Amino acid sequence: KKRGLSGVEFVASDDHAGLKKAIGEVLPEAAWQRCYVHFLRNALDYLPRKADDDCLQELRWMYDRRDLQEAQRDLAAWIIKWQGKYPKLVDWVEGNIAETLTFYRLPRAHHKHLKSTNML
Template identity: 60%
Template sequence: MSEATARLDEALQAFFTRRLAEPYPYLILDARYERIREAGVIAGQAVVVAIGVDWEGRRQVLGVELANRESRSSWREFVTRLKRRGLAGVEFVVSDDHPGLRAAIREMLPEAVWQRCYMHFLRNALDYVPRKVDDDCLMELRWFYDRCDLAEVERDLAHGSASGRPNTETGGLGGNNIEETLSFYRLPLPHHKHISRLTLLERLNQEIKRCTLVVASSPTRRAVCGWFGRWPWRSTRTGSRRPLPQHGSSVRA
């Protein structure tokens, strides 16, 4: 068992330090918190994760690290290490609205377009409306993300502002902030469903949570990284069998 564990450690170390030789135009960043046992002490730590999507539409876990907390410095160091390993060609970044993560993206990936996960946005939007109109407001906001192009969304937003519908009264969420969630309309239509939110990463997080719920005690750093690391070898795509457009054309101006 100890020999098998040692071989696994070597394989994981090689995977998480491997050279990223090909460009990843789409980058998805997120974090979850786990209670980690280290040196006999159990404490909550942030597990920061990056998933990249290459030009063929294949997605891979690029890196997994543990940090004491989510902060600008921890995210900046994480992205810095990815770039040292060869991360390049990032044109579109998907994440939630965590201020430290946003600041790190602006600093480390200034050339990339940022997409705020619209599912997180919708959850936040409901905090600004009375509970009795939650369902109606949620349904109306979700309609914006089923359109074919940005022009349709802009017409809907303009009509909503003129009619005073609930979505325009969510503390500004129906105005400037909602634009942060519409960047994915610059992408090819087949990619909208999977790149407009953090579904790819949240699905992986659900699988990790299934593992952590059944262990007898808090996992170690090695166990958590190992659970994330076993996923990248699966052959998965962004939902469209067609490859991404050629370099430089995936994000429309």
């Protein structure tokens, strides 16, 4: 910013508390997106090690929806489907997934590249 950076509208990062705080202080005008790849990796902490079903794959598919309303509708179905089997995961997802859906504010052409910190 001291060298002239301006007009930042969107920042994607992991969930590092210090980084989130710095982004909020230095770029308060920017919307923040928690990287969905990091989010899905963090979700593994709430699953048994031997979980081998489609739970996380179905959660990952939320990020391929056309818009926020479609993602929220499918998330509600995912929650109902998996609440009984993985209640800790579902509770954690419900409390944290909103941070990963900020990219839906952007034009659809940008979704693929800006929902994650991995530009590949």
